[in-house]
Amino acid sequence: MKKTVLVSGGAGFIGSHVTVELIEAGYDVVVADNFSNCDRTCYEGVKKITGREDLPLEVMDFCDLAAVKALFAKYPIDAVIHFAAYKAVGESVAEPLKYYKNNLTSFLNVLEVAQEKGGCNVLFSSSATVYGEPDVVPVTENTPRKPATSPYGNTKTMCEDILRDTVKASDGKIKGILLRYFNPIGAHPSALIGELPRGVPNNLVPFITQTAIGKRECLSIFGNDYPTPDGTCLRDYIDIVDLAKAHVFAVTRMMEGKMKQGCETFNVGTGRPVSVLELVNAFEKVNGVKLNYKFAPRRAGDVTAIWADPTLANTEMGWKATRTVEETLKAAWAWEKHLAGK
Ligand code: UDP
Numbered sequence: 001m002k003k004t005v006l007v008s009g010g011a012g013f014i015g016s017h018v019t020v021e022l023i024e025a026g027y028d029v030v031v032a033d034n035f036s037n038c039d040r041t042c043y044e045g046v047k048k049i050t051g052r053e054d055l056p057l058e059v060m061d062f063c064d065l066a067a068v069k070a071l072f073a074k075y076p077i078d079a080v081i082h083f084a085a086y087k088a089v090g091e092s093v094a095e096p097l098k099y100y101k102n103n104l105t106s107f108l109n110v111l112e113v114a115q116e117k118g119g120c121n122v123l124f125s126s127s128a129t130v131y132g133e134p135d136v137v138p139v140t141e142n143t144p145r146k147p148a149t150s151p152y153g154n155t156k157t158m159c160e161d162i163l164r165d166t167v168k169a170s171d172g173k174i175k176g177i178l179l180r181y182f183n184p185i186g187a188h189p190s191a192l193i194g195e196l197p198r199g200v201p202n203n204l205v206p207f208i209t210q211t212a213i214g215k216r217e218c219l220s221i222f223g224n225d226y227p228t229p230d231g232t233c234l235r236d237y238i239d240i241v242d243l244a245k246a247h248v249f250a251v252t253r254m255m256e257g258k259m260k261q262g263c264e265t266f267n268v269g270t271g272r273p274v275s276v277l278e279l280v281n282a283f284e285k286v287n288g289v290k291l292n293y294k295f296a297p298r299r300a301g302d303v304t305a306i307w308a309d310p311t312l313a314n315t316e317m318g319w320k321a322t323r324t325v326e327e328t329l330k331a332a333w334a335w336e337k338h339l340a341g342k
Contacts, residue, residue, distance in 0.1 A: 003255055004028040004076050008062055008110065009083030011035060013195045014125065014181075016042035017188060017244035018081060023050045025248045030075050032058040033084070038196055045192035062106030065113075072113050079121035079251050082110055085155065088202060089301065092152035103155035104162075111166050111174070119173030121254035123247065124163050126180045128236070128269070128306055129153040137273070138236075138309040141180070141265045149301050160265075167263040175262055177250045182236035182269035182308050184243045186328035187335035194240075194335030204276065205237075205329075209336035212289045219291060221276050223298035228305055232276035236269040236307035239323035239331075243268055249319040260316075269308025270321040279325065286326040287333045 005022050009015045010031030022029050023046075031043060047055050056075070060067045062084045071077075085103040086092065092099040107124070114120035130153065131139045132146025148154035163176040185205040187194030200216075201207045210216045224231040246268045253259060274282075284291050314320045 002026065002028045003078040004030060005251055006030045006032060006071070006075065006077045006080045007083065008032050008080065008106070009085065011040065011043040011057075012038045012083060013042070014184060014240065014243065015081075015083045016046050016193045017240045018083075018247045019046050019055075020049050020188065020193070021241070021244040021248050022251070023052055023055075025252070027251070030056045030058060030071075030077070032060055032062070032071060034059065034061040037086070037198060041196060042193045045188070045190075048192050049188065049190050062109055063102060065109045068109045068113050069116075072117055077120065079123065079254060080110055080114065081123045081125070081247055081251070082107055083125050085125075087152060089150045089152045090202065092150050092155075096151040099151045099155055103152075104158060107159045107162060111162065114174055115166070115170065119170065121175045121251065122163060123177045123179065123250055123254070124159055126160050126178045127153070127156045128180050128182045128267070128308065130157050130160065130180060131306060133303040134306055137305055138271060138307045139267065140309045141267055141312055164263045170262075172262065175254050175259060176264070177254060177259075178263070178265040179246060179250060179268050180265065181243060182238050182267070182306070184240050185237045186240045186323075186331045188241060189331055191331070191334040191338040194332070194338075204279065205332050208280065208283055208291060209332050211293070212283070212287070212291055212333065213336050213340050217292065219280070219293040220296035221280070221293055222296055222302060224277070224295045225298075226304045228275060230275050230277045233302055234273040234275050234305035234307060236272065237274055237279065237325060237328065238269050238321055239328040242270075242321040242323050246313060246317070246319045249317040253317055266313040266317060267308040267310050268313060269310050271308055271310045272325075273305065273307040274325060279329070282325050283329045283333070286329050289333070
């Protein structure tokens with residue numbers, strides 16, 4: 001029998017790519033989203049890519065406990081992948097309560113209902129932000145977490161702990177996997193789904209593609225005086241489809257009883273550090289476009305350098321990032337052009 005995976009926040013950037021990969025791997029998927037930070041574009045794109053016109057969509061808020069209960073009563077849910085959360089670092093500093101309330105309540109509700117129904121496999125989308133400014137790079141899963149520098153980051157750290165404690169107390173009924181994402185970028189090769197930032201993008205690649213298409217005048221590279229080879233920050237940019245596939249490996253590992261602990265943690269990155277300037281140059285070269293950019297002061301809260309040691313995910317889950325930065329930047333550009341109708 002086909003297994004069913006609930007994807008909360010399934011209409012967003014990461015959720016939509018994960019939904020595609022799950023369906024292609026043979027899972028039934030229920031997409032749930034309140035469309036607070038996205039529209040129906042990616043949900044419609046997922047249906048087109050997969051040919052699943054009947055893909056279930058539940059428009060709901062995970063902070064509504066009764067709605068979460070009803071959802072679990074309606075579908076035979078074998079696993080939940082929880083994306084539904086706010087994600088803007090700066091906004092979280094300005095409006096901490098909004099972040100704590102939404103990001104914690106929604107996850108608590110998922111776990112409460114999972115526990116009530118006698119157990120579930122739960123995958124939480126965490127972030128490399130939990131490592132803060134690491135003392136040693138690359139970071140492994142055993143690299144100590146640092147105190148969060150924003151309420152957003154703190155909700156990731158707190159949700160990790162909440163899942164770990166809940167698994168521990170569940171007598172084996174709840175299983176958990178924490179995936180710590182590095183910098184997901186790019187878009188599906190079909191150019192039917194991708195990142196859709198509202199307003200001015202915070203993240204680098206959407207800002208690059210919007211500048212290249214003419215929506216923004218000039219990219220500011222935040223800081224060129226960091227202690228790195230070219231003075232700009234180093235990150236681990238991971239292709240969104242590669243990242244999405246990691247979720248399929250993780251869900252399958254839970255379903256097939258292959259976990260070695262009740263709650264496991266994996267870095268989802270490439271292991272390859274790339275500087276902001278290298279990324280900009282690669283974008284220009286692979287897409288044959290000139291990008292208007294300037295150097296600007298450092299952005300508050302940015303860490304100098306972080307990239308993953310993905311060995312554990314490679315060896316334990318059998319997952320590995322396969323796409324080159326060039327392929328990924330081509331896909332990101334194709335998506336921006338698709339949005340512009342070009
Ligand atoms: N960055 C930049 N200009 C921008 C946006 C980001 O120079 O308009 C830099 C940022 O300082 C960081 C890197 O790009 O070094 C990645 O930033 P992003 O916000 O995409 O992800 P983060 O690593 O902060 O999660």
